[in-house]
Amino acid sequence: MDYTYPSIGFNLMSLKNFQDRGFATKVIYKINEYGKDFIPQKFDIYQPLKRKYNPNNVSEVIDVWMNDTINQECSKDEYAEGLLLMKATGRSKASYMVNWKKDNVINFNTFSCSVNIEYVKYKDNLDKFINLCKELIDLIEPVHGKIVNESFAGAFEPVELTIRHPELQWMNFFGKPYINLFGREKLLSVPAHNVESIGDKVIAIQTTDNIFEPIPNDIREKIKKHLGENAFVWDGKRALVYKNKEENIVPKFDFSEVLFDKTKPIIEPQIRIRKRN
Template sequence: MKFKRPIHCKIYTPIMLRNPQDFFMRVHHYCDHFSDMLPEKCGFWSPLKISFTPEMIESLIPEDRGGAADRLYCQRLKKPRCHVQFSPSSIHGKSHSEEYICAELGQVDQNKLIEYIKETTVKYMADLAIIDANRGKEPDPLIIEGWRDITPITLQLKHWLPDMYWGVVFGKPYVDLFGLNILMSVPAYRVEKLSDHAVYIQLSEFVDDVFEKRDYIDEQREILKQHLGNDAFWSNEKSYVINIDYRVLKGLSEHTEIHIPLQTNYTDVFRVPHFKFISDTYMQAEIAPVNMEEYLSEIKQIGTDDWEVRVSQKWLLRPFDTSVDYDSYGDVEEISFFYKPDGYDLPVDKELFIGAWDHSVQDIQEYAKNILVNLKSAYPQSETKWECIEQSVQEVDGVYVVLLDQIDQQQHNIFRIVSKVLIFPNYVVKLTFMDYWVDRLDVSKEISDPIMDSFKKIGG
C-alpha cells in the first residue's frame, strides 16, 4: 500500500507472541481499540486474500507452523486507509514481537494512536513504542545504519537508538537505562509518566509538524538526545556495520568478495539496554550476554577462498563510503575496522585496514622486496623517527609474505603501524594494523600478533 503522508507506529514487546492465545489477544486488542479502522483483508503473504472480521481471529494460524502463530499482514483500503502487521519474534527468539501500524496521516486520529501505544505499552509491558512520519528528505547513504527506516528493528536497538522519535513510550529497559527522573525532565512538548516503568514523550503538538516544521522537529530531536545522553543514540563517529556478511574489494578483477561474519547482537559501544525477552511454549527467547568481555572475545573469520584473517568481535566493521572511487592500487582504507573503545567518549585508537590490487609481475620475489621498500616510504611523517621492530620477506606455502612493523616515539605515547602483505600469482592483499596510542608495546602486540599470525593463505 502507498500513502501520501504516512504515519508510522510500532510497538516492541519482549514476549515471543508465538503462543496462539497471546497472539489472538493482541489482535483482539487492536480491533477493540480501532473499531473504525478494522482491516478488510489479511493473510500470511501477499496478495492478501482472506476477508477479515474480528470473529475469525482464532482461525488465523498458518498450517505449516506446528500450531504456532506467525506474521499476519492486514490492510484497509477504505478510509481511514491503513496497513497493520502483527509479527511474533523471529530469528530464533532474538527479537521483539512487533505490532506495526501505518496509516494515512490526514485520515487517522492522532490522539487515538497516541492513547493506543500508551495503553498497549503498559498492558503488555512493551519495551518501546514509537510514532513518527517520513522525513522530508532521504537519509544520507553514510548513515543508513542509523536511520534505515522510520521504525527500527530489534537488531538496531541492541546496538543503538537510531534517533529520537516524534512520539515515544520508553518502557522498563529504557527507564532503567536513562532513569525515571531524567526522562520526566526532558524539555519536550509533552512528558507523561504512565507507570514506574513507562514514560511517554512527544516532541510537538501535531505529528504533521514532521513535515510542516521539519527543521524545528529535527532541532528538538537533537535537544532531547543531548538531554538523555548522546551515547545512547547512533552517531557517525562510532558507526559500524551490523547487517551484512560480505564486502567487495574494488581493486581486484577476481577473488573480489570477502566474507565477513555478522556482528554480535550486542557490543556496548553505545549505551543500550540488554533486552530480557520472554519465552513461550513455541519459542525459546535469547538470553542477553552476562560477561561482555567473554562475549566479544568470540573470534570471527574474515576472508575469501584464498586467504583468511581472524579477529575478535571487538573489531567493528566501518560503513562503506560509497563516495570514494577506489583505484586499482588497493587503497588502504578500502575495508576498515575499528577496535571497540573502553568507553563511548574515548577516541578510536586502533584500526585495521584491508586493501587489494591486481598485478602481472613475473618475478614475485623481486616484487616482494619492492613492496617492502614501498611500505617504508608510505609511512606517514614521524614525530621523531620510525624505528623498525620487525621486517621480513619470505615465501610461505607458495605465496610471498611481506611484513613490516614500525613505531614512532611521540611526545606522550608510541604510534605503531604493522603491515602484512600476501602476494598471490596475480593479485596482492594487504592488512594494516594501526595503534595510535601505545603505552606499552607488549600490550599492543597482544592484540596485533594473533591477527597478523592468522592472516595467511588458506591451507597455509
C-alpha cells in the same frame, strides 16, 4: 534510498511472548474496539490479502498469527515464527503487521500499524489513533517504539537496539529496559513538548506539538544530551557506525521469552529460509 509514504506509522519492538493465543486474541479484540475506521477487512500472511476478516469470529486470524502447522514441522529445527498482515478499507486505511519468531538468535518481535495521513489531519481522528496506540502498548509492553510521520525522510531507518537507540521521532516509547537504564525520573524530566507514563512499563516522549512539521534538530539534541549522548545515533548516522565503540550506552535486554529453548545460549545470527503455509 530514503522511502517516504503519506502515512503516520506506529511501530513497536517487544520481547514479550507473541506465541500466546490469549495474548494475540487480546490485541485483535483491542483493534476491534476502535470501530469501523480501524477494523480490518482483509488479512493473510502475504500480499495480496485474500482472507476476509470477520470481527465477530477472529479464530482464523489468530490461527494465522500462531502459524501452528508450520511451527510444528519446524520444531525439530528449534525454530518457530509467525507473520500476520491486515488491512482496513475504512477512512483510516489502517494496515497492520505482526512479525515474531523464536529461536536462539537475538531478536525483537514487532507490531506495526500505519494510517493515511489525511485521516489524522482531523484532531479527533489523530486523538483516536494515539489512544489506540497507547492501549496496544499496555498489551504489547514494548522495549522501544515510535509514532512517526512517514512522509519525512528517515522514518524507516534500520533499528539496532543492541548498539544504539535510533533517531528520535515525533513520539518515542521507552520500555522497561530504558527506564532501568536512564532512570524513571530522568526520562520524565526530558526537555520535550510532552512526557507521560503509559502504565508502569513505558514512558512516552513527544518531541513537538505538530506531527505534520519536521522535528528541529536542536530539540532532538537536547533530549539526547539530557539522557546520554552515547545512547543515541547522531547526525543521521546508522547504528552500525557505532558497532565497535566501547562507549555505547545500551540497556540490558531480557530475551528469555523469545528464545525457542531457554536452556541453551543465544547464538549468532544466521541466514534462514522462511517457510510459508
